[in-house]
Amino acid sequence: MSISSIVRAAALAALIAVAGGCATRSETVVLLPEKDGRDTAVTVTREGKEPVLLDTPYAAVRQSPFGQEKYTSNADDVAKKFGPALDAQPARSAAFTLYFVEGKDELTDESKRVVDGIFTEIARRPVPDVIVIGHTDTVGSDQVNDALALQRAEFVRRELIRRGIAADNIQAIGRGKRELAVPTPDNVAEPRNRRVVILVR
Amino acid sequence: MTASSALSRVAFSFVLALAVAGAAHAVDIGQIKISKGDVAIERAGQTVPGAVGARLQSADVIKTGSDGSVGITMSDNSLLSAGPNSVLSLDKYAFDTTTNQGQFDSSLRKGSLSVVSGRIAKQSPDAMTVRTPTAILGVRGTEFAVSVDQ
Numbered sequence: 001m002s003i004s005s006i007v008r009a010a011a012l013a014a015l016i017a018v019a020g021g022c023a024t025r026s027e028t029v030v031l032l033p034e035k036d037g038r039d040t041a042v043t044v045t046r047e048g049k050e051p052v053l054l055d056t057p058y059a060a061v062r063q064s065p066f067g068q069e070k071y072t073s074n075a076d077d078v079a080k081k082f083g084p085a086l087d088a089q090p091a092r093s094a095a096f097t098l099y100f101v102e103g104k105d106e107l108t109d110e111s112k113r114v115v116d117g118i119f120t121e122i123a124r125r126p127v128p129d130v131i132v133i134g135h136t137d138t139v140g141s142d143q144v145n146d147a148l149a150l151q152r153a154e155f156v157r158r159e160l161i162r163r164g165i166a167a168d169n170i171q172a173i174g175r176g177k178r179e180l181a182v183p184t185p186d187n188v189a190e191p192r193n194r195r196v197v198i199l200v201r
Numbered sequence: 202m203t204a205s206s207a208l209s210r211v212a213f214s215f216v217l218a219l220a221v222a223g224a225a226h227a228v229d230i231g232q233i234k235i236s237k238g239d240v241a242i243e244r245a246g247q248t249v250p251g252a253v254g255a256r257l258q259s260a261d262v263i264k265t266g267s268d269g270s271v272g273i274t275m276s277d278n279s280l281l282s283a284g285p286n287s288v289l290s291l292d293k294y295a296f297d298t299t300t301n302q303g304q305f306d307s308s309l310r311k312g313s314l315s316v317v318s319g320r321i322a323k324q325s326p327d328a329m330t331v332r333t334p335t336a337i338l339g340v341r342g343t344e345f346a347v348s349v350d351q
Binding site for chain 2: 025026027028029030031032033034035036038039040041042043044045046047051054063078081082083084085086087088089090091092093126127129131146171173174175176178199201
């Protein structure tokens with residue numbers, strides 16, 4: 001047997017080992033308790049089977065060589081199976097809200113003081129990045145409000161950069177009137193909707 | 202100068218322009234916030250270290266070693282974290298920051314993954330999917346865990 005055919009035989013053996021591994025594969029999906037009280041559900045769909053809906057805490061589905069099985073997991077099992085993955089979960093973002101004087105890109109006096117808290121939060125994070133999200137009230141068209149929302153976010157971004165945040169780590173986006181803090185009909189001036197939300201991540 | 206060499210020169214500068222434009226448009230879709238042990242990113246045939254602070258792009262594949270784990274924050278605020286011996290592929294990612302519309306498809310080829318969904322899934326249920334070798338997970342929200350053992 002030549003060296004090249006030995007190498008080829010070894011490669012073939014490795015392929016069979018991988019294929020053999022596939023046959024004994026098992027997969028698990030567990031819905032975890034929702035910490036912030038939001039709606040939560042996951043569907044798990046496998047070819048030739050009805051989709052499985054997981055919509056209660058610790059609802060789980062397992063796929064093994066014996067087939068698919070729905071069951072209820074628990075905190076201990078999750079810690080055993082997913083401990084290292086859960087330990088590596090990044091910290092959730094911290095949100096700060098700044099309010100604007102009507103129709104202007106100027107902060108209210110109270111909001112100017114909130115800015116200090118943002119810098120404290122940034123200092124606590126290992127690799128902080130910041131997202132500045134501008135919002136408006138419902139006075140005016142989408143087009144006008146999208147522009148105003150972005151303008152407000154850009155204004156805050158420039159201000160934060162001027163105070164020392166690296167420009168690479170801060171992004172400004174505008175949501176217009178799509179995400180009202182206080183729901184109102186169209187064309188209602190509402191100071192609590194004229195805001196910029198700053199996410200420190 | 203022959204016509205064919207002039208043509209190939211034009212073609213070359215066009216390719217160069219595309220390459221430069223491509224680099225400028227390689228949008229960051231997320232960032233590694235936590236990295237322990239061996240973590241690598243496979244991108245366009247190259248392997249780069251998956252260190253804390255590394256920015257991620259669509260189609261990146263993240264691999265962890267036997268002592269590795271990694272935590273990622275995506276631009277839509279979803280959180281993905283993988284345990285040891287994992288292969289996580291960020292197959293497709295599109296996110297409109299104004300409307301929150303988008304699509305986020307990832308796959309866990311092996312290992313373990315925990316997910317907290319973000320703005321894409323909140324805006325449009327099922328706009329976020331996670332694939333395993335045998336299943337497709339449709340994400341309506343918000344926190345779940347997946348493992349693929351071999």
